[in-house]
Amino acid sequence: MTLLERLPQETDRMYALRTIRENIIDLGLAPGSQISENELAAQMGLSRTPVREAIMELARVKIIQVVPQKRSTVAMIDYDMVEQAQFMRYTLECAVVELVCRMITPEGVLRLEENVHLQQFYMQNGYYENIRGLDDKFHETLFELAQKMQIYTLMQNLLIHFDRVRRMSLDSVKDLKIVQDHALILDAIKRGDAAGARTIMQTHLTRYRFDESAIREKYPQYFEK
């Protein structure tokens, strides 16, 4: 497991949650691997309490399975969970972008434009690795503008299943189209074109559908037999 650096004003519990979460996504804590509150606590230099609380939070979305008095394991890749995460995101975000079209402000447009222009800049100059963060931020901003941040937070919890699979399928060929999508969505929002924005969002989010069998072939050990 790789340790992260502490952020200012971060409690031990938040640090533990962030660390475990990141390690699950980048497979530092591989699917199926056994974890123990004691062991993780020792590795992070904390006591069991904050680590346990972090594990419990991750267990709520079944990315960690806790079996009392026996063991805790990082969940195997579960395509039903990946599917549920995608369904939740697709359904909510299409509705959110419609909402944004109806309540958009000049400040909101500005925030989205800044983001999209930066994406286009990185794209043109080949800094593809910077785009992922801006991509995530773009979508978060939509929820913020629609005043649906609590929903976004809940959704993120489940999306860890999706994020883990996304990390395994690193075909960044999609990047070009993704940036284009964002620009088109922004245009629709500026026009107040709710139906148009939804249509583009539907196309956009469907690009992320990963081929289960391809990943299953590449990482068979991470799947339930």
Place this chain on the structure above:
Amino acid sequence: MTLLERLPQETDRMYALRTIRENIIDLGLAPGSQISENELAAQMGLSRTPVREAIMELARVKIIQVVPQKRSTVAMIDYDMVEQAQFMRYTLECAVVELVCRMITPEGVLRLEENVHLQQFYMQNGYYENIRGLDDKFHETLFELAQKMQIYTLMQNLLIHFDRVRRMSLDSVKDLKIVQDHALILDAIKRGDAAGARTIMQTHLTRYRFDESAIREKYPQYFEK
């Protein structure tokens, strides 16, 4: 605060969570009231640990506000949260019922029919108080049939804001129409009529929109000034 009876195989943490949650909904723990891990633990006959873990889970959806080293309070009625809970339910459940129409099985139809018939029975015989539980179960079953139970669970966490307000506005005049709605939704599902089912669901879920100003007038002390 009213104590519940312990369920079999229920851990202290689950018991604490269930107890606190129920008391928040039925106003045994009123909006704005101050709570303390120690005090709640004493009342429930538990130690701080399981109570603390339960409180943390509720704090994630901001129904309890925890201020470190100061206090924890039950959140005031926050209509933005109620709105987000409703939006989430409306958006997801309309999509889910469409999905159910496309993947319904004879067993699924049977389960829904049993539920609806029981609702109609209680309705005709005046056992209105029994309908609420069946209502909740009907909607849960839809998520189950669509294989989206994890989403349902996450959604329930946020819906506590909605449930609390629902408790305050006890006009059960809506019951008759609600049971009719369920029957109509079931019919649409049996026909495999996704568009029709969605339309009825939209109407159905819109019935629950509570008048904020009415509740604000009835319980001014539960709102932020």
Place this chain on the structure above:
DNA sequence: GTCAGTCTACTTGCATACTAGTAGAAATTG
């Protein structure tokens, strides 16, 4: 009386000890 400072009682965050229960190794018995 008024203001400043201190003290007390309380809060949650974290550390640690103990309990109940499991799994697998080791020992014992046939």
Place this chain on the structure above:
DNA sequence: CAATTTCTACTAGTATGCAAGTAGACTGAC
């Protein structure tokens, strides 16, 4: 040797103590 039993080392659940910090009451100086 084989089957069974016991023991050991581990797990997570819970209890409790301490640390860090806050708020309000109390005390004392002016």
